[in-house]
Amino acid sequence: MSGESAFAALGRKLRLGVIGGGPSSFIGDIHRKAAKLDDRFDIVAGVVSSDAERSRQGGKQLGLPRPYATLAEMLGVERARPDGIDAVAIMTPNDRHYAECMAALHAGLDIICDKPMTNTIEEARELARRVQATRHVFCLTHAYSAYPMIRQARAMVAAGAIGALRAVQVEYLQAGMSLRVEDGTLTRKLRWKLDTAQSGPSLVLGDIGTHAHHLARFVTGLEVERLSADLGALVPGRRVDDYAAMLLGFEGGVRGTLTVSQALPGTENNITLRVFGETGHIEWTHDRTNHLRFAPLNRAVQILARGDPDLLPPAQRLVRIARGHPEGLLEAFANLYRDTAEAIAARLTGRPADPLALEFPTADDGAAGLAFITAPPSNRAPTTAPG
Amino acid sequence: MSGESAFAALGRKLRLGVIGGGPSSFIGDIHRKAAKLDDRFDIVAGVVSSDAERSRQGGKQLGLPRPYATLAEMLGVERARPDGIDAVAIMTPNDRHYAECMAALHAGLDIICDKPMTNTIEEARELARRVQATRHVFCLTHAYSAYPMIRQARAMVAAGAIGALRAVQVEYLQAGMSLRVEDGTLTRKLRWKLDTAQSGPSLVLGDIGTHAHHLARFVTGLEVERLSADLGALVPGRRVDDYAAMLLGFEGGVRGTLTVSQALPGTENNITLRVFGETGHIEWTHDRTNHLRFAPLNRAVQILARGDPDLLPPAQRLVRIARGHPEGLLEAFANLYRDTAEAIAARLTGRPADPLALEFPTADDGAAGLAFITAPPSNRAPTTAPG
């Protein structure tokens, strides 16, 4: 964790306003803990519900110094304060991201935003353009990309450790929607997830498909150029997608597969990424997040560990505690916040950011994610009969 | 290993002639050891090369009591002996299976045959019809299906342990053709494998794709109805297929994926099968062949072990040594031979075979395999561009 020169030069913590993430929200708690973990953000303000009264109450309950009723109120009041917020963190239902991001940019703020970035490809492209134009900092919270051993994987691929790439496999398997949740009393979260107007064109692709897609792009450095999809619902009668399997064609002729589902009983948020090159392959699984499997051609498999003394710099800088002492999702999420703080500090101070801090996902990644989500509908099933 | 009544009633070992599998052949050695392991076959004759002189010499070197120069010679002479062979085991290049099988059937013999059964769908169907007509025993050596824990998986699926099926994932990943083996001095085996006239329309599908396809069908009891394929070569300039990924549509709307390759460096014959149902899933990997992972919905994962006292009968009967003492491929292969002996003995004695002995792959499975191999060529790449 060296070289964060811009943040050090800034000489103060950044002030963050949260949008969404009320007291009962799982992801809200993660965001707030991650933002604070490295003492680079104070959470000083927030709009934590689309209902004005609930928002104010929820903000108080969370102990926010300045709880607001509406986003407009927060942006207006904070702008007028000498100690107003520097950035917002957005963790609302997907259909609200676009407007909230645009408002935040208009208010001159930097942004940390949950994925998927928007619900349409048009919005995504427009937002990416606007981020580009304003030169504001935008971090999309694909937190899995901030695990140290994923950064090691990316650095090894870039350094040629497995040679020219050949094939990629990525999967993200969940069990959470295995039952007919539609039939019970819907939680607030399920209500918007099951409403495609809010959650977007393909639930499974927006919820976890984008994570898998980003992880593959992030580690390989390659874009998906073509795909064939098998997309739909495993649970009978379900009207949103809960399963997607795809054949992928990456740049340069690299082949791949992607499988994601939220309705596979017995799975546990299993994320697995394998990247094969001409001289070996690497494999990372969420379940063993502190390790990376490296299998060179015709030699013994190696199990690299977070904390090994010879990790590459992008991984080494994220190691917080000694080898053998496990780190988890919270630290990965916090890595995104810490690096975003460096980028924001660089913008505010005009000093260069630590280059290794700039690997967090951006609005351009968000636009790539929407292109991926919106590609398959023309192509939802296998086509050929054998025999 | 109970209830093999027909073999016991026969009161003697069966006499086997081998076709192919010369002294330097890997698979020949496996076949012979597997055939003899349970004292149900004596290998008394053989034609171990397509070259007459090499065949006779090789047979002698292997210690075969009656080495022959040609298949015709073996079939003729053996037929005339009172103690002539009961069955043949075929382990020749793929393009010879059809003719050899037809000749063996014509000579009134039962057959154990390597996969793929033939090189064309027409031959496969013709052979399956002929086996049906003659009522001879035909065992196709998809040996992975004879691991005890694969039989346990199949029995659990059939018993409803994971409820109505939803999705299937199967993969078989090898590294053996990762390098440009085409450029070196070709071994005898590589020479025929790289010649599609001998090895069939798609090398990777014939060599290992059929194993994966059979394993998925065997455990689920479902046929593949539709597929989309990404099929080709990962190694630049290669003219045979070394990679296939597929989206599968099984009977009853069950979805699936299949990935096989012979050119993924660092892999070790990794076979993994996962079957997902509405109340849980099962996972088997070749690497942990003595165990089966059973993950019920919302309950702790269970690791079933070969030797557990409560395995289902189709698995229990295949357990040879105590839990914790590993068994391997040899025993699986031998299970096929032992059960084929029971079926042959049933035919010879007219007594019913142990029903649990009749799970070995048949000529119909061989025909299904050829339908699978020959389906994809119209459909070799992903089709849609994202964004």
Place this chain on the structure above:
Amino acid sequence: MSGESAFAALGRKLRLGVIGGGPSSFIGDIHRKAAKLDDRFDIVAGVVSSDAERSRQGGKQLGLPRPYATLAEMLGVERARPDGIDAVAIMTPNDRHYAECMAALHAGLDIICDKPMTNTIEEARELARRVQATRHVFCLTHAYSAYPMIRQARAMVAAGAIGALRAVQVEYLQAGMSLRVEDGTLTRKLRWKLDTAQSGPSLVLGDIGTHAHHLARFVTGLEVERLSADLGALVPGRRVDDYAAMLLGFEGGVRGTLTVSQALPGTENNITLRVFGETGHIEWTHDRTNHLRFAPLNRAVQILARGDPDLLPPAQRLVRIARGHPEGLLEAFANLYRDTAEAIAARLTGRPADPLALEFPTADDGAAGLAFITAPPSNRAPTTAPG
């Protein structure tokens, strides 16, 4: 994370002063992050070095609101403030714990203290008596005991899940002192560790042996009654202990072994605990901290996961994020702080604490640890020659 009634009733965060843990300290960073993670403590004061000037500078550098030069100063000034500290967290070299704890108790403060609690059994007993007498809260930071799946193990043992206990195996293996670190420039930390006057009678037993000993006692609920030890240095010429293996006799005739070392190359802080009962056993390894292996007699092994819906209450309440999303050491450490906050709040408000919050290690555990550390020196090697 329910039922923390006392803390809720208190209605404010607790104010913490840290003792030790300067800017370069690994354990200091963990303590501070863990204390703050659940918003139950504000770190408002500190003495972070035994050197007055370094302490003040270090405290400033860490951003502490009230950095002090000496412990006496901190205790005096804070006592006089209406918003003075409620508790101290002690992370100094071992030989200073006793005096610091006694001073803190004298100042009416509650205590979180690193292990080993003291360097002599007499000090340990005196401190435990004093804590008893003052009824102050004392938490000894055996953080491994606060992993959710360790709590599950303890609750399962208590509930009879494995029947009457038979045997226990515990080990803690490190590589950090594999080389002759004595020959190089000593870091501040190594300097006091290698000085037995500061680090205590047996380095390896104080550093990690007490963790292993506590973990075994915590999960089984049994005290060690007798032991035979093999204790010494693996590294030639080393004057402190870096290896200990022991045969243990627990209460009730339960047998056990304990192995700890800091000089085993290639290990990664490997902690493994196995507890065997008459109907099964459980196994937990640090490397798989989010899971617990439960092997019932003659049935399939079960892999329980943090987040499984049917975990027992002492584990369930510590689950922070969804099954399959890894948690690590930070959360375990924070669990100790959060529960200590509940106990302190109970003392301050006179309300009963959540009973499940009271499983953290106490001064009595510290005294048991010192009895363990100081037992073996009479008995340092195997005794009988075979043959």
Place this chain on the structure above:
Amino acid sequence: MSGESAFAALGRKLRLGVIGGGPSSFIGDIHRKAAKLDDRFDIVAGVVSSDAERSRQGGKQLGLPRPYATLAEMLGVERARPDGIDAVAIMTPNDRHYAECMAALHAGLDIICDKPMTNTIEEARELARRVQATRHVFCLTHAYSAYPMIRQARAMVAAGAIGALRAVQVEYLQAGMSLRVEDGTLTRKLRWKLDTAQSGPSLVLGDIGTHAHHLARFVTGLEVERLSADLGALVPGRRVDDYAAMLLGFEGGVRGTLTVSQALPGTENNITLRVFGETGHIEWTHDRTNHLRFAPLNRAVQILARGDPDLLPPAQRLVRIARGHPEGLLEAFANLYRDTAEAIAARLTGRPADPLALEFPTADDGAAGLAFITAPPSNRAPTTAPG
């Protein structure tokens, strides 16, 4: 499997007589399959029960060409035949090994014998001396030492891959005697096992302790010089030992521990060996018998696989099938038989044996095993009370 020059020179299979191992015997089946697997032995004779009639019947049932009623008969008749047996394989209760071995040696035969070699140290030493004097071949079936990756471990240690040795951990944990088997109807096998006159002074040490002891000696090349033991029964009321834990002092100051039990519910014949040196350690577990974990100091862990192209010669020669295709106990057992055949052939032909074939356990290993079994009784429990 190269270089077995002596066996090739012999030009025929060896003729084996079995002693013990009737039709229902587990170990008898393993012995016979292992003896035959590599076509180096024909089993032509046998005495398979101490009851003359049962022996003859059992031998017939097993299909032995020459079933005998008594050992004396077999030795006498076979000696007179020009094609009489070359060697015997002994798999009787422990108390009979000594007399049977002496008789076989007297008859000029080579011996394969189950462990423990005898029931007293005096018998063991006498037998070892006699083997030495007669220069006959004697193989003690510690089959775990013949797994390829155990041979790799031994070769790596010998080659200095982990530097000067520091510490050894070995354990062998079984569940088979977890219940009060004494209370039920005893099987023939249990009857002699529970009778110390037949099974020897310490059941657990004779049954599995000798395996663990031999494995540690075999891989390290070091003898145990001193030990302290905790030895007894975990099952209440049991009169034979079912548990042993030991602190070990090896030659050269290397430390170690050994833990074995037959009454630990939920275990599965778990054998684990770890050897630590100054620059790394190796770990092998029975459960992953086709792999070896090599953890070098401060570098990534390596998982060596049976079949890796760069294994050391003693391991490489034992690889039968391709990497990733599992081998099991049968192949390990067969490795002992195959190498013993080479040694016997060398004696019969006067040609040198392949040196790598001479790593099988000998009568001297058997004597070391008895010294180990008989050492601990003076020393059966931990001695010091803590605190």
